[in-house]
Amino acid sequence: MTQAFEHRTFFTRLHQFVRTSDAFVVAPGGIGTVLETMMIWQLLQVGHLRDSPLILVGKMWPGLVEWARRSMISSDPPLADPRDMAIPHCVASADEAIAVVREHRTKWLNAQKP
Numbered sequence: 001m002t003q004a005f006e007h008r009t010f011f012t013r014l015h016q017f018v019r020t021s022d023a024f025v026v027a028p029g030g031i032g033t034v035l036e037t038m039m040i041w042q043l044l045q046v047g048h049l050r051d052s053p054l055i056l057v058g059k060m061w062p063g064l065v066e067w068a069r070r071s072m073i074s075s076d077p078p079l080a081d082p083r084d085m086a087i088p089h090c091v092a093s094a095d096e097a098i099a100v101v102r103e104h105r106t107k108w109l110n111a112q113k114p
Contacts, residue, residue: 018043021052023104025097028058037088045084053104054088055097062090 007013014036024040026033037056043049056065065088072080091097 014039018049023053023055023101025055025057025101026061028060034064041084041087044087045080051104051108053100055100056088056090057094057097058092061088065090 005013005016007016017036018040024037026037026040037054040049040054044052044054056062065085068080069082069085072078073082073085089100091100
């Protein structure tokens with residue numbers, strides 16, 4: 001680690017976290033973790049963040065994504081687009097998360113070539 005940031009509020013900490021991240025890897029957690037995950041998902045959904053993978057590691061996340069798919073897409077009118085459900089990548093392990101990050105980085109590097 002080469003930098004440390006201290007924040008007095010939740011908002012400034014989260015804002016700094018989002019600004020300095022190239023990928024979001026989320027481990028199982030509580031309500032705060034879910035809140036931050038949903039905020040990242042929403043920023044990716046509306047295009048305020050681009051080219052940043054949202055990787056959800058562990059058993060708790062597929063159920064949340066499935067709940068969102070079932071509840072938001074099937075409502076009338078729909079509250080989300082089916083494409084929004086493809087934003088998070090659910091994986092079982094840290095090794096799988098690292099593989100997604102590496103794959104994303106390779107694609108990003110290839111896109112930088114003239």
